[in-house]
Amino acid sequence: MNYICETCGSLFDIKSNVWKCNCGGLLRLEYKKKPLDFNSTALSRNHSLWKYINALPFDEKDPWNEVTMGEGGTPLILVEPHLYAKADYYMPTLSFKDRGAVVVIAMAKKWGVKKVVVDSSGNAGTSISAYSARAGMECEVFVPSSTSDKKLKQIEAHGATIHKIQGSREDTAEAAIHKVESEHLFYASHIYNPLFWEGTKTYFYEAFEQLDGNMPEAFVVPVGNGTLLMGAYIAFQEMVAWGVIDKMPKILAVQAENCAPIVNAFARGEKTVEPCRNIGTIAEGIAIAAPARGREIMEAIQKTNGDIIGVSEEKILDARQKLASKGIYVEITSAANYAGYLDYVKKYPELKNKNIVLPLCGAGIKT
Ligand SMILES: *Cc1c(COP(=O)(O)O)cnc(C)c1O
Ligand SMILES: [Zn+2]
Numbered sequence: 001m002n003y004i005c006e007t008c009g010s011l012f013d014i015k016s017n018v019w020k021c022n023c024g025g026l027l028r029l030e031y032k033k034k035p036l037d038f039n040s041t042a043l044s045r046n047h048s049l050w051k052y053i054n055a056l057p058f059d060e061k062d063p064w065n066e067v068t069m070g071e072g073g074t075p076l077i078l079v080e081p082h083l084y085a086k087a088d089y090y091m092p093t094l095s096f097k098d099r100g101a102v103v104v105i106a107m108a109k110k111w112g113v114k115k116v117v118v119d120s121s122g123n124a125g126t127s128i129s130a131y132s133a134r135a136g137m138e139c140e141v142f143v144p145s146s147t148s149d150k151k152l153k154q155i156e157a158h159g160a161t162i163h164k165i166q167g168s169r170e171d172t173a174e175a176a177i178h179k180v181e182s183e184h185l186f187y188a189s190h191i192y193n194p195l196f197w198e199g200t201k202t203y204f205y206e207a208f209e210q211l212d213g214n215m216p217e218a219f220v221v222p223v224g225n226g227t228l229l230m231g232a233y234i235a236f237q238e239m240v241a242w243g244v245i246d247k248m249p250k251i252l253a254v255q256a257e258n259c260a261p262i263v264n265a266f267a268r269g270e271k272t273v274e275p276c277r278n279i280g281t282i283a284e285g286i287a288i289a290a291p292a293r294g295r296e297i298m299e300a301i302q303k304t305n306g307d308i309i310g311v312s313e314e315k316i317l318d319a320r321q322k323l324a325s326k327g328i329y330v331e332i333t334s335a336a337n338y339a340g341y342l343d344y345v346k347k348y349p350e351l352k353n354k355n356i357v358l359p360l361c362g363a364g365i366k367t
Pocket of ligand 1: 095096097122123124190222223224225226227228229285286288331333334361362
């Protein structure tokens with residue numbers, strides 16, 4: 001198993017704490033997977049994402065057993081005819097980030113890593129701090145100084161060291177990277193570490209299985225850094241390669257209008273993404289002005305024949321209320337997904353008669 005630079009193709013041993021190539025290229029993961037037999041995984045007595053271990057970079061004997069808290073296996077809820085919400089807030093730390101965090105930390109444990117570094121303003125930080133506590137590792141979390149008290153308390157409770165950084169989200173990332181490089185530490189980043197996507201891809205395996213072996217027409221996917229979106233693209237490519245599906249479902253991506261670099265790039269028909277100005281949004285979990293994986297995100301949307309939509313602040317709040325009135329309480333960022341769905345079906349009414357899966361990424365009590 002190796003990291004491979006997506007720019008120059010250089011290979012790096014996965015045990016080295018490399019997070020980026022010398023050429024500046026970002027890393028992907030290269031390893032042998034066994035095709036999944038979804039008829040047999042559907043019958044598994046293991047209801048967590050670990051039932052897909054054949055398509056994960058682990059063996060049965062690896063120490064993932066000591067790290068898992070039963071992540072994955074989240075319900076698919078019928079919200080309205082043809083619209084299924086996959087409730088990933090049913091997770092140990094109440095967001096879908098647990099799918100990625102458990103894979104990253106289980107791998108770190110396998111190599112005997114003692115300390116991890118992460119930067120996040122939200123759910124990734126709480127998730128990595130929870131899983132590293134469980135794995136008995138030290139964890140240093142870099143957060144913007146504006147991070148809410150609630151999230152800091154959660155991170156603190158898991159015993160992680162918190163570094164509050166003045167300035168922008170990018171300044172926080174820079175401080176974390178400085179720490180990683182100066183002390184050669186393991187960077188448990190959901191943006192740079194491709195192991196994270198190996199976890200998020202299982203969301204799409206599960207939805208396929210829950211829809212009785214049928215892919216929906218489309219998956220609505222929120223996009224900040226693209227953690228769930230890249231999981232989608234990897235899962236779809238695998239399933240096509242294994243002959244499980246013959247065409248990829250569409251990725252219908254959603255951003256907040258007030259911070260929408262991918263929407264802008266798509267509108268201009270570009271392959272790469274220019275940073276935008278974040279003019280402030282209540283959907284803080286997707287407010288990423290300069291997504292490091294912008295080019296890959298664009299490719300995933302285009303190759304699935306997908307689309308991207310920007311939603312207004314007003315519509316996000318309205319969507320949160322609409323979901324709550326159906327008994328579903330999500331964090332504000334997560335309501336953007338439903339707002340995006342409502343805008344899509346307004347634009348393309350024929351989508352109302354097709355199965356669509358909507359992610360509920362984070363629990364309402366988080367905000
Ligand atoms: C992390 C997160 C997102 C967006 O994920 P990206 O990796 O930034 O695309 C969306 N919603 C919630 C609740 C999140 O925690
Ligand atoms: Zn390179």
